[in-house]
Amino acid sequence: MGIPFAAVTPCAKQKTLARLGEVRDGFLLDLVPLVLTSPINHCADRDFHDRVFGAPAEFILSLAMGPALGADQGFKKQSDQAGGIMICNEKDIPAPSAIPTIRSPMRDEFFPAKTTAPVAAIAGFGMNADLVDKLHPKKVPPTPAQVESELSPRWRNGPNSVINFLMNHDPSTSELRELDRQFHLHPFTHHSDMHKSGTQLIKSGDGCFLIDQDDRRLLDGLAGLWCVNVGYNCAAIVEAVHRQMRQLPYYPSFFNTTTEPPVRVAEFLAKKSPARLNRTIFSNSGSEANESALKIIRSYHHTRGQSGKCKILSRSFSYHGVTLAASSMTGLPICYEPFDLPLPGFIHVPGPHPYAVQSPLDPEAYGKWCLEETAKTIQREGANTIAAMFVEPIQGAGGVIPPPPGYLAELRDLLRKNNILFVADEVITAFGRLGHWFASNLWNLDPDIITLAKGITSGYLPLGATMVSDEISETIFSAGYFAHGYTYSAHPSSAAAALANLETIESLGLVERVRDDTGPYFQQKLHEFAAHPAVSEVRGYGLIGALEVIPRSGRAGLASEPTIGVRASGLIREEGSIVRGIRTLIAMAPPLIITREEIDHLFSCVKRGLDRLWD
Numbered sequence: 259m260g261i262p263f264a265a266v267t268p269c270a271k272q273k274t275l276a277r278l279g280e281v282r283d284g285f286l287l288d289l290v291p292l293v294l295t296s297p298i299n300h301c302a303d304r305d306f307h308d309r310v311f312g313a314p315a316e317f318i319l320s321l322a323m324g325p326a327l328g329a330d331q332g333f334k335k336q337s338d339q340a341g342g343i344m345i346c347n348e349k350d351i352p353a354p355s356a357i358p359t360i361r362s363p364m365r366d367e368f369f370p371a372k373t374t375a376p377v378a379a380i381a382g383f384g385m386n387a388d389l390v391d392k393l394h395p396k397k398v399p400p401t402p403a404q405v406e407s408e409l410s411p412r413w414r415n416g417p418n419s420v421i422n423f424l425m426n427h428d429p430s431t432s433e434l435r436e437l438d439r440q441f442h443l444h445p446f447t448h449h450s451d452m453h454k455s456g457t458q459l460i461k462s463g464d465g466c467f468l469i470d471q472d473d474r475r476l477l478d479g480l481a482g483l484w485c486v487n488v489g490y491n492c493a494a495i496v497e498a499v500h501r502q503m504r505q506l507p508y509y510p511s512f513f514n515t516t517t518e519p520p521v522r523v524a525e526f527l528a529k530k531s532p533a534r535l536n537r538t539i540f541s542n543s544g545s546e547a548n549e550s551a552l553k554i555i556r557s558y559h560h561t562r563g564q565s566g567k568c569k570i571l572s573r574s575f576s577y578h579g580v581t582l583a584a585s586s587m588t589g590l591p592i593c594y595e596p597f598d599l600p601l602p603g604f605i606h607v608p609g610p611h612p613y614a615v616q617s618p619l620d621p622e623a624y625g626k627w628c629l630e631e632t633a634k635t636i637q638r639e640g641a642n643t644i645a646a647m648f649v650e651p652i653q654g655a656g657g658v659i660p661p662p663p664g665y666l667a668e669l670r671d672l673l674r675k676n677n678i679l680f681v682a683d684e685v686i687t688a689f690g691r692l693g694h695w696f697a698s699n700l701w702n703l704d705p706d707i708i709t710l711a712k713g714i715t716s717g718y719l720p721l722g723a724t725m726v727s728d729e730i731s732e733t734i735f736s737a738g739y740f741a742h743g744y745t746y747s748a749h750p751s752s753a754a755a756a757l758a759n760l761e762t763i764e765s766l767g768l769v770e771r772v773r774d775d776t777g778p779y780f781q782q783k784l785h786e787f788a789a790h791p792a793v794s795e796v797r798g799y800g801l802i803g804a805l806e807v808i809p810r811s812g813r814a815g816l817a818s819e820p821t822i823g824v825r826a827s828g829l830i831r832e833e834g835s836i837v838r839g840i841r842t843l844i845a846m847a848p849p850l851i852i853t854r855e856e857i858d859h860l861f862s863c864v865k866r867g868l869d870r871l872w873d
């Protein structure tokens with residue numbers, strides 16, 4: 259059958275078209291004739307249109323063109339971004355360089371004169387007349403089942419299938435994307451890129467799976483943002499929140515008052531956490547949990563007559579959130595440089611990530627070097643000026659960096675020797691991700707403070723928590739009035755979500771399941787990628803993992819593609835799973851309810867995506 263179409267689509271909708279066919283060098287290949295037919299009666303060459311496309315054009319148009327490029331109404335509404343379409347004979351295929359100036363035959367009719375967007379040109383040639391005849395010998399529009407049965411298997415089956423896209427695409431997506439473009443400022447987003455490609459819409463979730471705007475079912479390999487531990491659609495949480503909302507949606511915990519759910523959550527946390535940590539102050543996010551920790555630390559030293567002890571240590575490649583202070587601790591330049599941070603008094607020491615800095619040392623030796631550097635920094639700054647160090651037991655958003663053997667214990671000892679408080683930022687690592695309630699239990703960290711968020715409610719409602727040692731809470735008590743807290747600290751509905759979530763994790767035995775079954779299986783499957791030619795390092799623990807990816811040209815080629823991980827994650831998403839692309843790596847942290855079969859599915863998507871990375 260050959261290649262039925264060449265298409266050049268330098269318009270905002272290129273991504274939509276790309277999803278329907280394989281794009282190479284701006285040309286859309288291997289596309290079934292169904293998709294790119296002409297707009298009804300708006301073909302440059304009407305005879306050509308009727309001869310080649312015949313009846314399916316109408317059928318397909320109503321299915322394909324509306325959702326893909328905006329229905330008639332959508333065209334009008336979105337004329338500044340939709341572009342146009344041109345269908346022509348082979349001899350008339352325009353040179354790509356001429357595309358932006360092509361005037362579509364439909365343009366005058368559908369597009370206001372002020373439209374300046376480039377026009378998409380789609381040139382049909384080599385149309386498969388056999389297929390057309392077969393589909394509609396009587397020029398009667400075929401049924402969806404007939405059409406589907408004639409498609410090549412690549413397009414017929416599964417979430418990527420054209421038919422799936424055509425039949426399920428919701429036209430309101432175009433409208434929402436347009437509203438999103440006009441009114442929504444997104445976190446952690448390159449807005450102009452997103453506006454070009456179209457905002458991704460997630461419509462619903464169930465278990466480990468999400469449904470997107472095209473009704474594609476995607477396995478969520480990142481559990482939202484490393485947080486949906488019990489998966490989507492956990493009835494126990496939904497019902498608990500519903501009950502709480504009906505009974506008492508909100509009341510503050512200021513001024514000698516409390517409500518039941520946060521007390522129960524605080525008790526639950528105290529039972530599961532290391533022995534010295536018994537009291538919790540609540541907030542709304544991981545960033546706020548760290549902010550609370552920072553203020554508690556300052557108050558603690560102040561009360562003990564050491565007000566000058568207020569510098570904070572953290573590590574390169576760490577992530578602690580986005581408030582001014584949390585960004586100052588975060589060891590990722592992209593998070594602090596554009597904001598003229600870090601604030602004075604926030605000091606970064608090297609994090610144990612030899613791969614990223616191309617160190618010749620193995621992780622253990624590099625970890626020792628990091629400790630030596632940390633000790634030198636403490637000496638240089640003066641231990642009596644340093645209040646605390648914040649440490650993620652596994653650095654997550656910085657690239658999934660597990661601690662080298664012995665590193666965390668030595669770091670803790672170094673800090674203790676210098677009277678510097680040790681804060682374990684367990685926003686990602688707590689609540690079962692590593693097969694333990696807390697990484698602090700797993701690695702016997704004995705921190706002075708633990709900060710929490712994410713998996714505490716599985717993301718169902720916002721909640722942050724800061725757990726402090728008895729020594730710290732008693733010092734705070736001794737200081738009198740504690741003027742810190744948020745309006746929504748200990749929000750009863752969020753706490754109800756947390757309690758139901760924690761009880762669900764416990765009753766399903768998810769922590770043990772990750773420890774004994776799915777965690778080791780996930781790591782086994784992850785580490786099999788060490789043999790994949792596009793993978794140059796594998797890291798992980800429990801249900802968190804990362805693959806460092808490289809282009810065909812090897813690690814040296816990363817200089818010209820420093821965000822290859824983001825490209826890889828895009829390909830893997832096309833294959834049916836969401837993973838996170840970070841610089842040169844992909845990161846995964848699926849819901850804790852994931853089964854072995856779903857882990858297989860996740861990694862089969864990863865494999866197909868990585869195979870295509872080198873195509």
Ligand SMILES: Cc1ncc(COP(=O)(O)O)c(C=O)c1O
Pocket residue numbers: 483542543544545546548577578579580650654655683684685686711712
């Ligand atoms: C370790 C860690 N700390 C803090 C935060 C910040 O949490 P939030 O985004 O809820 O403010 C995150 C978020 O990813 C995190 O991974």
